[in-house]
Amino acid sequence: xxxxxxxxxxxxxxxxxxxxxISIDCVVFGFHEGQMKVLLLxxxxxxxxxxxxxxxxxAEPIExxxxxxxxxxTGLDKIFLQQFHIFGDPDRAKFHHDLYKDTVPxxxxxxxxxxxxxxxxxLVDFFGVVPQADQFxxxxxxxxxxxxxxxxxxxxxxxxxxxxTLRLQLNYQPIGYNLMPREFTMPELQKLYETILDKxxxxxxxxxxxxxxxxxxRAEQPRKGGAHKAPYLYSFDLDKYQNALTEGxxxxx
Amino acid sequence: xxxxxxxxxxxxxxxxxxxxxISIDCVVFGFHEGQMKVLLLxxxxxxxxxxxxxxxxxAEPIExxxxxxxxxxTGLDKIFLQQFHIFGDPDRAKFHHDLYKDTVPxxxxxxxxxxxxxxxxxLVDFFGVVPQADQFxxxxxxxxxxxxxxxxxxxxxxxxxxxxTLRLQLNYQPIGYNLMPREFTMPELQKLYETILDKxxxxxxxxxxxxxxxxxxRAEQPRKGGAHKAPYLYSFDLDKYQNALTEGxxxxx
DNA sequence: AACAATGGTGTATAAAGTACACAATTGTAA
DNA sequence: TTACAATTGTGTACTTTATACACCATTGTT
Numbered sequence: 001x002x003x004x005x006x007x008x009x010x011x012x013x014x015x016x017x018x019x020x021x022i023s024i025d026c027v028v029f030g031f032h033e034g035q036m037k038v039l040l041l042x043x044x045x046x047x048x049x050x051x052x053x054x055x056x057x058x059a060e061p062i063e064x065x066x067x068x069x070x071x072x073x074t075g076l077d078k079i080f081l082q083q084f085h086i087f088g089d090p091d092r093a094k095f096h097h098d099l100y101k102d103t104v105p106x107x108x109x110x111x112x113x114x115x116x117x118x119x120x121x122x123l124v125d126f127f128g129v130v131p132q133a134d135q136f137x138x139x140x141x142x143x144x145x146x147x148x149x150x151x152x153x154x155x156x157x158x159x160x161x162x163x164x165t166l167r168l169q170l171n172y173q174p175i176g177y178n179l180m181p182r183e184f185t186m187p188e189l190q191k192l193y194e195t196i197l198d199k200x201x202x203x204x205x206x207x208x209x210x211x212x213x214x215x216x217x218r219a220e221q222p223r224k225g226g227a228h229k230a231p232y233l234y235s236f237d238l239d240k241y242q243n244a245l246t247e248g249x250x251x252x253x
Numbered sequence: 254x255x256x257x258x259x260x261x262x263x264x265x266x267x268x269x270x271x272x273x274x275i276s277i278d279c280v281v282f283g284f285h286e287g288q289m290k291v292l293l294l295x296x297x298x299x300x301x302x303x304x305x306x307x308x309x310x311x312a313e314p315i316e317x318x319x320x321x322x323x324x325x326x327t328g329l330d331k332i333f334l335q336q337f338h339i340f341g342d343p344d345r346a347k348f349h350h351d352l353y354k355d356t357v358p359x360x361x362x363x364x365x366x367x368x369x370x371x372x373x374x375x376l377v378d379f380f381g382v383v384p385q386a387d388q389f390x391x392x393x394x395x396x397x398x399x400x401x402x403x404x405x406x407x408x409x410x411x412x413x414x415x416x417x418t419l420r421l422q423l424n425y426q427p428i429g430y431n432l433m434p435r436e437f438t439m440p441e442l443q444k445l446y447e448t449i450l451d452k453x454x455x456x457x458x459x460x461x462x463x464x465x466x467x468x469x470x471r472a473e474q475p476r477k478g479g480a481h482k483a484p485y486l487y488s489f490d491l492d493k494y495q496n497a498l499t500e501g502x503x504x505x506x
Numbered sequence: 507a508a509c510a511a512t513g514g515t516g517t518a519t520a521a522a523g524t525a526c527a528c529a530a531t532t533g534t535a536a
Numbered sequence: 537t538t539a540c541a542a543t544t545g546t547g548t549a550c551t552t553t554a555t556a557c558a559c560c561a562t563t564g565t566t
Binding site for chain 4: 510517526528
């Protein structure tokens with residue numbers, strides 16, 4: 001929790017630089033060891049957590065704002081971002097207002113405003129991220145999708161909406177380039193799909209379908225060294241992948 | 254075009270009642286005589302047209318704002334609305350700013366601000382709508398989808414995005430309840446789909462697919478009186494329709 | 507050498523999508 | 537009255553896609 005003075009200083013700064021009433025919240029997905037991860041912040045002196053978020057500078061395109069905000073949290077630039085919804089309930093963000101309402105007048109508290117929040121989801125390379133807390137938080141870290149803590153404000157809703165959108169996208173767009181390492185095996189990619197969809201897929205049918213999309217290149221050499229049969233390594237054909245992103249697939253899972 | 258005084262008065266009013274920096278633009282689709290229609294406004298002294306739009310009151314949920322704005326333009330209440338994107342380019346709405354920049358100082362011109370616009374599309378009953386121009390416009394009327402005039406600002410982009418979204422929704426959601434009269438024939442419904450998708454569909458396969466969704470009731474009596482064979486009349490089963498809206502279909506066209 | 511675990515490939519079957527044919531009804535023209 | 541065009545209802549063969557399941561190959565372990 002900020003001191004009264006810190007809050008007022010932050011507020012003055014924000015009033016100068018940021019658009020009123022607009023915030024951005026991001027659901028950052030990563031994938032590691034067969035687990036879907038979400039980047040979360042733990043505010044100081046709070047039980048519940050928050051999605052990484054921020055504000056839009058007065059002359060900044062919103063997509064650029066989302067990128068800037070996530071670069072601060074992850075160290076990554078040029079993140080794959082997808083705007084998915086705007087959350088505009090008048091009471092969605094009374095939290096910071098209530099927190100300080102007795103000590104700081106609303107005029108001086110940037111957070112006392114009503115905020116509409118633009119929801120972005122991001123797909124990022126787990127290993128590329130160096131989580132970095134912001135000034136309100138004591139912790140910024142990955143959390144497993146099936147071990148999510150409670151979230152403040154309406155961030156549960158934002159998260160859930162992002163996940164639903166991602167699942168829908170899976171039906172008509174390729175997913176994975178931003179989440180997988182450069183080279184990966186078919187079972188690894190399948191695990192990603194299974195994690196996002198939260199259900200088992202048939203190994204053989206998955207392989208046929210994915211290969212049918214025609215966006216993968218198979219490496220000459222299989223991966224050696226592990227136990228069991230050596231699996232082939234695949235990588236995304238970026239040209240065809242980008243094309244599939246724009247054109248879209250048919251059908252559903 | 255407003256006079257200087259009108260603009261200043263409007264601006265004072267708006268500053269009091271509306272959220273800064275946020276606007277709403279709506280793409281209202283109707284269907285009549287086998288043609289897809291969009292509700293457009295023709296501003297005074299302008300060649301190009303605009304989508305109906307407005308602002309969000311300080312304590313008003315955004316969905317309610319969209320509803321209020323459209324009620325003013327159409328006379329309809331409880332409109333089927335779908336938020337589909339937020340348009341946030343910093344330069345997207347410099348139009349009204351430029352128009353008055355020499356006569357009204359930015360401080361007094363509500364339109365001189367930067368606006369992020371929330372895009373909603375609406376599906377409405379063509380006959381239920383009584384188009385009503387706003388104070389900036391000389392005309393509010395339906396335009397054919399294939400006879401669209403030029404649009405101001407980024408409204409071409411907003412319109413196009415809405416149409417793309419609608420086409421996508423067609424793949425996994427029922428469409429039609431809000432666009433068709435209570436009773437309609439299968440060829441009439443097919444025409445709606447063909448118009449939205451802008452392509453011919455096979456009559457027999459369309460019928461099978463639509464009936465397969467299980468959201469239609471067939472009336473006892475076919476429609477009499479027309480030339481040619483009397484077609485059956487169908488209506489949507491609202492319960493099943495609503496359920497399909499939530500649950501969604503599979504596959505694509 | 508047998509075995510468990512994993513991965514690659516194939517095949518039979520079911521479901522869905524596509525293409526097309528034919529019969530029924532109704533108004534119009536000959 | 538009859539032939540015809542236009543429109544609608546229904547069926548059927550074919551193709552493509554989805555699903556379920558079987559078999560073999562490779563590698564480390566026992």
